[in-house]
Amino acid sequence: MRLTRAAEYAIRCIIYLAKQGRGVLANKNDIAERAEIPPHFLAKIGQDLAKAGLIEIRQGAKGGFVLVKEPRDITLLEVVETMIGEIYLNDCVARPSGCNALSACGVHQVWIRARNQLRDTLRQATFDKLIKKKICIPVSDVKNLTGLNNTRGRDNSPEPVKNLP
Protein backbone atom coordinates (compact mmCIF):
# COMPACT_ATOMS: atom_id res chain seq x y z
CA MET A 1 0.00 0.00 0.00
CA ARG A 2 1.21 3.42 -0.81
CA LEU A 3 -0.75 6.63 -0.79
CA THR A 4 0.08 8.32 -4.04
CA ARG A 5 -0.32 11.97 -4.92
CA ALA A 6 -3.24 11.03 -7.09
CA ALA A 7 -5.00 9.55 -4.06
CA GLU A 8 -4.36 12.58 -1.88
CA TYR A 9 -5.62 14.83 -4.69
CA ALA A 10 -8.72 12.69 -5.07
CA ILE A 11 -9.44 13.05 -1.37
CA ARG A 12 -9.10 16.81 -1.59
CA CYS A 13 -11.36 16.88 -4.60
CA ILE A 14 -14.07 14.92 -2.81
CA ILE A 15 -13.65 17.11 0.26
CA TYR A 16 -14.23 20.16 -1.88
CA LEU A 17 -17.33 18.67 -3.45
CA ALA A 18 -18.63 17.35 -0.15
CA LYS A 19 -18.40 20.81 1.37
CA GLN A 20 -20.65 22.08 -1.38
CA GLY A 21 -23.00 19.18 -0.93
CA ARG A 22 -24.32 16.47 -3.17
CA GLY A 23 -25.62 17.51 -6.58
CA VAL A 24 -23.94 20.92 -6.65
CA LEU A 25 -21.78 21.47 -9.71
CA ALA A 26 -18.23 22.71 -9.37
CA ASN A 27 -15.92 23.92 -12.06
CA LYS A 28 -12.93 21.67 -12.52
CA ASN A 29 -10.39 24.46 -12.65
CA ASP A 30 -11.79 26.01 -9.52
CA ILE A 31 -11.32 22.73 -7.71
CA ALA A 32 -7.81 22.43 -9.07
CA GLU A 33 -6.88 25.89 -7.90
CA ARG A 34 -8.38 25.72 -4.44
CA ALA A 35 -7.21 22.22 -3.69
CA GLU A 36 -3.79 22.76 -5.26
CA ILE A 37 -4.09 20.01 -7.82
CA PRO A 38 -2.39 20.19 -11.21
CA PRO A 39 -5.39 20.84 -13.47
CA HIS A 40 -4.61 18.24 -16.10
CA PHE A 41 -3.93 15.68 -13.45
CA LEU A 42 -7.30 16.40 -11.87
CA ALA A 43 -8.95 15.59 -15.17
CA LYS A 44 -7.52 12.11 -15.03
CA ILE A 45 -8.38 11.67 -11.39
CA GLY A 46 -11.91 12.89 -12.04
CA GLN A 47 -12.38 10.20 -14.66
CA ASP A 48 -11.40 7.53 -12.16
CA LEU A 49 -13.75 8.95 -9.56
CA ALA A 50 -16.55 9.04 -12.13
CA LYS A 51 -15.92 5.47 -13.19
CA ALA A 52 -16.20 4.47 -9.54
CA GLY A 53 -19.57 6.21 -9.32
CA LEU A 54 -18.50 8.82 -6.81
CA ILE A 55 -18.92 11.84 -9.01
CA GLU A 56 -20.63 12.72 -12.24
CA ILE A 57 -18.87 14.72 -14.91
CA ARG A 58 -20.82 17.29 -16.90
CA GLN A 59 -19.24 18.04 -20.22
CA GLY A 60 -19.52 21.16 -22.32
CA ALA A 61 -19.80 24.81 -21.38
CA LYS A 62 -20.62 25.31 -17.71
CA GLY A 63 -19.56 21.75 -17.12
CA GLY A 64 -17.68 20.38 -14.17
CA PHE A 65 -17.87 17.80 -11.40
CA VAL A 66 -20.88 16.89 -9.30
CA LEU A 67 -20.94 14.69 -6.23
CA VAL A 68 -23.30 11.79 -6.79
CA LYS A 69 -23.46 10.26 -3.33
CA GLU A 70 -24.14 11.84 0.02
CA PRO A 71 -20.94 12.65 1.91
CA ARG A 72 -21.98 10.32 4.73
CA ASP A 73 -22.08 7.45 2.24
CA ILE A 74 -18.56 8.00 0.98
CA THR A 75 -15.68 6.53 2.93
CA LEU A 76 -12.04 7.42 2.85
CA LEU A 77 -11.35 3.78 2.00
CA GLU A 78 -13.53 4.01 -1.08
CA VAL A 79 -11.73 7.05 -2.42
CA VAL A 80 -8.28 5.72 -1.62
CA GLU A 81 -8.88 2.29 -3.14
CA THR A 82 -10.42 3.84 -6.21
CA MET A 83 -7.11 5.50 -6.84
CA ILE A 84 -4.53 2.98 -5.71
CA GLY A 85 -6.40 -0.30 -5.91
CA GLU A 86 -7.29 -2.59 -3.07
CA ILE A 87 -5.02 -2.34 -0.06
CA TYR A 88 -3.27 -5.53 0.90
CA LEU A 89 0.10 -4.45 2.33
CA ASN A 90 1.93 -7.63 1.39
CA ASP A 91 1.91 -9.32 -1.98
CA CYS A 92 1.12 -12.69 -0.49
CA VAL A 93 -2.08 -11.30 1.01
CA ALA A 94 -3.34 -10.49 -2.45
CA ARG A 95 -2.08 -13.69 -4.03
CA PRO A 96 -1.88 -16.45 -1.42
CA SER A 97 -1.06 -18.92 -4.18
CA GLY A 98 2.46 -17.54 -4.38
CA CYS A 99 3.34 -19.07 -1.04
CA ASN A 100 1.84 -22.35 0.12
CA ALA A 101 2.05 -21.32 3.72
CA LEU A 102 -1.37 -19.69 3.45
CA SER A 103 -3.09 -19.48 6.81
CA ALA A 104 -0.30 -21.50 8.36
CA CYS A 105 2.32 -18.78 8.10
CA GLY A 106 2.50 -16.63 11.20
CA VAL A 107 3.76 -13.62 9.30
CA HIS A 108 0.98 -13.93 6.80
CA GLN A 109 -1.58 -13.83 9.57
CA VAL A 110 -0.14 -10.61 10.93
CA TRP A 111 -0.42 -8.99 7.52
CA ILE A 112 -4.02 -10.11 7.17
CA ARG A 113 -4.81 -8.64 10.54
CA ALA A 114 -2.99 -5.38 9.86
CA ARG A 115 -4.71 -5.05 6.54
CA ASN A 116 -8.16 -5.58 7.98
CA GLN A 117 -7.56 -3.07 10.74
CA LEU A 118 -6.28 -0.47 8.33
CA ARG A 119 -9.17 -0.89 5.96
CA ASP A 120 -11.67 -0.76 8.80
CA THR A 121 -10.22 2.48 10.06
CA LEU A 122 -10.39 4.05 6.63
CA ARG A 123 -13.90 2.71 6.13
CA GLN A 124 -15.10 4.37 9.30
CA ALA A 125 -13.96 7.75 8.07
CA THR A 126 -16.93 9.05 6.12
CA PHE A 127 -16.84 12.44 4.46
CA ASP A 128 -19.68 13.94 6.48
CA LYS A 129 -17.44 13.52 9.51
CA LEU A 130 -14.35 14.68 7.69
CA ILE A 131 -15.76 17.98 6.49
CA LYS A 132 -17.07 18.88 9.92
CA LYS A 133 -13.55 19.43 11.13
CA LYS A 134 -11.52 22.29 9.89
CA ILE A 135 -9.65 21.26 6.82
CA CYS A 136 -6.89 22.78 4.80
CA ILE A 137 -8.96 23.00 1.61
CA PRO A 138 -10.96 26.21 1.80
CA VAL A 139 -14.15 26.12 -0.21
CA SER A 140 -15.37 29.65 -0.50
CA ASP A 141 -14.24 31.97 2.27
CA VAL A 142 -10.46 32.18 2.26
CA LYS A 143 -8.94 33.71 -0.83
CA ASN A 144 -5.42 33.82 0.40
CA LEU A 145 -4.71 30.14 0.68
CA THR A 146 -1.49 29.98 2.55
CA GLY A 147 -0.78 26.57 3.92
CA LEU A 148 -1.42 24.14 1.15
CA ASN A 149 0.95 21.38 0.38
CA ASN A 150 3.04 23.08 -2.20
CA THR A 151 6.06 20.95 -1.60
CA ARG A 152 6.86 21.07 -5.26
CA GLY A 153 10.59 20.85 -4.88
CA ARG A 154 10.11 17.56 -3.05
CA ASP A 155 12.34 18.14 -0.05
CA ASN A 156 13.53 15.06 1.70
CA SER A 157 14.25 16.79 4.94
CA PRO A 158 14.27 14.36 7.82
CA GLU A 159 11.87 16.31 10.05
CA PRO A 160 10.88 13.73 12.65
CA VAL A 161 7.29 12.60 12.99
CA LYS A 162 5.45 13.85 16.01
CA ASN A 163 3.67 11.15 17.94
CA LEU A 164 0.41 12.87 18.72
CA PRO A 165 -1.67 11.35 21.45
Place this chain on the structure above:
Amino acid sequence: MRLTRAAEYAIRCIIYLAKQGRGVLANKNDIAERAEIPPHFLAKIGQDLAKAGLIEIRQGAKGGFVLVKEPRDITLLEVVETMIGEIYLNDCVARPSGCNALSACGVHQVWIRARNQLRDTLRQATFDKLIKKKICIPVSDVKNLTGLNNTRGRDNSPEPVKNLP
Protein backbone atom coordinates in the same frame (compact mmCIF):
# COMPACT_ATOMS: atom_id res chain seq x y z
CA MET B 1 3.92 2.51 2.86
CA ARG B 2 4.76 -0.35 0.63
CA LEU B 3 6.23 -3.67 1.56
CA THR B 4 9.04 -4.21 -0.89
CA ARG B 5 10.65 -7.47 -1.87
CA ALA B 6 13.66 -6.45 0.13
CA ALA B 7 11.51 -6.19 3.25
CA GLU B 8 9.85 -9.55 2.70
CA TYR B 9 13.27 -11.11 2.12
CA ALA B 10 14.59 -9.53 5.30
CA ILE B 11 11.72 -11.03 7.25
CA ARG B 12 12.43 -14.47 5.81
CA CYS B 13 16.09 -14.09 6.64
CA ILE B 14 15.34 -13.21 10.26
CA ILE B 15 12.84 -16.06 10.46
CA TYR B 16 15.53 -18.45 9.32
CA LEU B 17 18.00 -17.16 11.85
CA ALA B 18 15.42 -17.05 14.61
CA LYS B 19 14.59 -20.70 14.04
CA GLN B 20 18.23 -21.54 14.62
CA GLY B 21 18.34 -19.33 17.68
CA ARG B 22 20.43 -16.39 18.73
CA GLY B 23 24.18 -16.66 18.29
CA VAL B 24 24.09 -19.54 15.84
CA LEU B 25 25.94 -18.86 12.64
CA ALA B 26 24.31 -19.49 9.30
CA ASN B 27 25.91 -19.49 5.91
CA LYS B 28 24.61 -16.71 3.72
CA ASN B 29 24.13 -18.85 0.65
CA ASP B 30 22.24 -21.43 2.65
CA ILE B 31 19.86 -18.74 3.82
CA ALA B 32 19.48 -17.46 0.29
CA GLU B 33 18.68 -20.89 -1.03
CA ARG B 34 16.24 -21.96 1.64
CA ALA B 35 14.45 -18.64 1.85
CA GLU B 36 14.44 -18.13 -1.91
CA ILE B 37 16.34 -14.86 -1.86
CA PRO B 38 18.63 -13.80 -4.69
CA PRO B 39 22.06 -14.31 -3.08
CA HIS B 40 23.58 -10.97 -4.03
CA PHE B 41 20.47 -9.18 -2.93
CA LEU B 42 20.65 -10.91 0.43
CA ALA B 43 24.13 -9.50 0.87
CA LYS B 44 22.74 -6.02 0.60
CA ILE B 45 19.84 -6.76 2.88
CA GLY B 46 22.17 -8.34 5.41
CA GLN B 47 24.21 -5.17 5.58
CA ASP B 48 21.11 -3.17 6.39
CA LEU B 49 20.09 -5.64 9.05
CA ALA B 50 23.59 -5.50 10.52
CA LYS B 51 23.61 -1.72 10.55
CA ALA B 52 20.33 -1.85 12.45
CA GLY B 53 21.92 -4.13 15.02
CA LEU B 54 19.72 -7.12 14.32
CA ILE B 55 22.39 -9.43 13.03
CA GLU B 56 26.13 -9.67 13.07
CA ILE B 57 28.09 -10.52 9.95
CA ARG B 58 31.14 -12.75 10.21
CA GLN B 59 33.55 -12.31 7.37
CA GLY B 60 36.04 -14.73 5.93
CA ALA B 61 35.94 -18.47 5.48
CA LYS B 62 33.14 -20.09 7.48
CA GLY B 63 31.58 -16.70 7.78
CA GLY B 64 27.91 -15.87 7.63
CA PHE B 65 25.11 -14.24 9.54
CA VAL B 66 24.39 -14.48 13.25
CA LEU B 67 21.31 -13.27 15.06
CA VAL B 68 22.32 -10.78 17.73
CA LYS B 69 19.07 -10.30 19.61
CA GLU B 70 16.70 -12.84 21.06
CA PRO B 71 13.78 -13.59 18.73
CA ARG B 72 11.34 -12.35 21.36
CA ASP B 73 13.05 -8.97 21.29
CA ILE B 74 12.72 -8.51 17.55
CA THR B 75 9.49 -7.16 16.18
CA LEU B 76 8.13 -7.34 12.69
CA LEU B 77 7.92 -3.55 12.76
CA GLU B 78 11.64 -3.29 13.44
CA VAL B 79 12.56 -5.46 10.49
CA VAL B 80 10.11 -3.82 8.13
CA GLU B 81 11.10 -0.28 9.03
CA THR B 82 14.76 -1.15 8.79
CA MET B 83 14.16 -1.97 5.17
CA ILE B 84 11.57 0.55 4.02
CA GLY B 85 11.99 3.37 6.50
CA GLU B 86 9.47 4.59 9.01
CA ILE B 87 5.87 3.90 8.10
CA TYR B 88 3.68 6.96 7.81
CA LEU B 89 1.14 6.13 5.10
CA ASN B 90 0.60 9.71 4.02
CA ASP B 91 3.29 12.26 3.24
CA CYS B 92 1.72 14.89 5.45
CA VAL B 93 2.05 12.59 8.45
CA ALA B 94 5.80 12.56 8.00
CA ARG B 95 6.06 16.26 7.19
CA PRO B 96 3.20 18.16 8.79
CA SER B 97 4.83 21.38 7.70
CA GLY B 98 3.71 20.73 4.15
CA CYS B 99 0.12 21.43 5.07
CA ASN B 100 -0.81 23.95 7.74
CA ALA B 101 -3.92 22.03 8.64
CA LEU B 102 -1.90 19.96 11.09
CA SER B 103 -4.06 18.54 13.84
CA ALA B 104 -7.01 20.52 12.53
CA CYS B 105 -7.44 18.46 9.37
CA GLY B 106 -9.89 15.62 9.82
CA VAL B 107 -8.24 13.52 7.14
CA HIS B 108 -4.86 14.02 8.71
CA GLN B 109 -6.16 12.69 12.00
CA VAL B 110 -7.42 9.54 10.35
CA TRP B 111 -4.02 8.91 8.82
CA ILE B 112 -2.34 9.42 12.16
CA ARG B 113 -4.69 6.96 13.75
CA ALA B 114 -4.31 4.40 10.98
CA ARG B 115 -0.58 4.71 11.12
CA ASN B 116 -0.41 4.18 14.86
CA GLN B 117 -2.65 1.15 14.69
CA LEU B 118 -0.65 -0.40 11.91
CA ARG B 119 2.65 0.16 13.66
CA ASP B 120 1.27 -1.21 16.92
CA THR B 121 0.09 -4.36 15.22
CA LEU B 122 3.47 -4.92 13.62
CA ARG B 123 5.21 -4.13 16.89
CA GLN B 124 3.24 -6.80 18.71
CA ALA B 125 4.42 -9.44 16.28
CA THR B 126 7.67 -10.66 17.80
CA PHE B 127 9.70 -13.37 16.15
CA ASP B 128 9.42 -15.85 19.00
CA LYS B 129 5.68 -15.90 18.30
CA LEU B 130 6.16 -15.94 14.56
CA ILE B 131 8.41 -18.97 14.44
CA LYS B 132 6.12 -20.99 16.67
CA LYS B 133 3.61 -21.25 13.88
CA LYS B 134 4.34 -23.25 10.82
CA ILE B 135 6.05 -21.09 8.28
CA CYS B 136 6.89 -21.52 4.66
CA ILE B 137 10.64 -21.21 5.17
CA PRO B 138 11.92 -24.61 6.16
CA VAL B 139 15.05 -24.53 8.25
CA SER B 140 16.47 -28.02 8.28
CA ASP B 141 13.92 -30.76 7.72
CA VAL B 142 12.32 -30.36 4.32
CA LYS B 143 14.65 -30.67 1.37
CA ASN B 144 12.03 -30.55 -1.31
CA LEU B 145 10.79 -27.02 -0.83
CA THR B 146 7.70 -26.86 -2.92
CA GLY B 147 5.63 -23.85 -2.20
CA LEU B 148 7.94 -20.91 -2.01
CA ASN B 149 7.16 -17.67 -3.67
CA ASN B 150 8.89 -18.28 -6.96
CA THR B 151 6.67 -15.91 -8.86
CA ARG B 152 9.58 -14.90 -11.02
CA GLY B 153 7.58 -14.21 -14.14
CA ARG B 154 5.64 -11.64 -12.17
CA ASP B 155 2.10 -12.64 -13.07
CA ASN B 156 -0.48 -9.98 -12.65
CA SER B 157 -3.37 -12.39 -12.55
CA PRO B 158 -6.39 -10.80 -10.92
CA GLU B 159 -7.01 -13.59 -8.39
CA PRO B 160 -9.39 -11.95 -5.92
CA VAL B 161 -8.42 -11.53 -2.29
CA LYS B 162 -10.15 -13.82 0.14
CA ASN B 163 -11.69 -12.04 3.07
CA LEU B 164 -10.75 -14.35 5.88
CA PRO B 165 -12.69 -13.92 9.10
Place this chain on the structure above:
DNA sequence: TTTATACAAGACAACAAACATCTTATTTAT
Protein backbone atom coordinates in the same frame (compact mmCIF):
# COMPACT_ATOMS: atom_id res chain seq x y z
C1' DT C 1 52.50 -18.11 4.55
C1' DT C 2 49.73 -19.20 1.03
C1' DT C 3 45.31 -20.32 -0.61
C1' DA C 4 40.56 -20.82 -0.87
C1' DT C 5 36.44 -19.23 1.14
C1' DA C 6 33.16 -15.98 2.31
C1' DC C 7 31.42 -11.37 2.98
C1' DA C 8 31.91 -5.80 2.11
C1' DA C 9 31.12 -1.90 -0.47
C1' DG C 10 29.37 0.40 -3.92
C1' DA C 11 28.77 1.16 -9.03
C1' DC C 12 25.54 0.23 -12.47
C1' DA C 13 21.57 -1.29 -15.21
C1' DA C 14 16.92 -2.87 -16.40
C1' DC C 15 12.40 -2.20 -15.38
C1' DA C 16 8.22 -0.39 -13.44
C1' DA C 17 5.53 3.13 -11.29
C1' DA C 18 4.42 7.78 -10.14
C1' DC C 19 3.48 12.21 -11.65
C1' DA C 20 2.38 14.88 -14.63
C1' DT C 21 1.74 17.50 -19.51
C1' DC C 22 0.08 18.00 -24.14
C1' DT C 23 -2.71 17.15 -28.17
C1' DT C 24 -6.69 16.12 -30.47
C1' DA C 25 -11.45 15.15 -30.13
C1' DT C 26 -16.26 15.69 -28.34
C1' DT C 27 -19.97 17.71 -25.81
C1' DT C 28 -22.88 21.50 -24.42
C1' DA C 29 -24.79 26.32 -23.39
C1' DT C 30 -25.45 30.55 -25.55
Place this chain on the structure above:
DNA sequence: ATAAATAAGATGTTTGTTGTCTTGTATAAA
Protein backbone atom coordinates in the same frame (compact mmCIF):
# COMPACT_ATOMS: atom_id res chain seq x y z
C1' DA D 1 -22.01 28.81 -35.20
C1' DT D 2 -19.08 29.74 -31.42
C1' DA D 3 -16.85 29.45 -27.27
C1' DA D 4 -16.42 26.91 -23.10
C1' DA D 5 -15.52 22.92 -20.91
C1' DT D 6 -14.26 18.05 -20.37
C1' DA D 7 -12.71 13.19 -22.68
C1' DA D 8 -9.33 10.12 -24.06
C1' DG D 9 -5.05 8.77 -24.49
C1' DA D 10 -0.17 9.39 -26.16
C1' DT D 11 3.98 10.96 -24.36
C1' DG D 12 7.67 12.46 -21.25
C1' DT D 13 10.29 13.06 -16.80
C1' DT D 14 11.63 11.51 -12.52
C1' DT D 15 11.96 8.32 -8.88
C1' DG D 16 12.11 3.80 -6.82
C1' DT D 17 12.55 -1.12 -7.00
C1' DT D 18 15.10 -5.15 -7.81
C1' DG D 19 18.54 -6.85 -8.67
C1' DT D 20 23.75 -7.94 -10.88
C1' DC D 21 28.66 -7.27 -11.11
C1' DT D 22 33.28 -5.99 -9.89
C1' DT D 23 36.85 -5.20 -6.87
C1' DG D 24 38.51 -5.49 -2.32
C1' DT D 25 39.08 -7.36 2.45
C1' DA D 26 38.87 -10.56 6.28
C1' DT D 27 39.37 -15.26 8.04
C1' DA D 28 40.28 -20.27 8.50
C1' DA D 29 42.79 -23.98 7.19
C1' DA D 30 46.42 -26.33 4.62
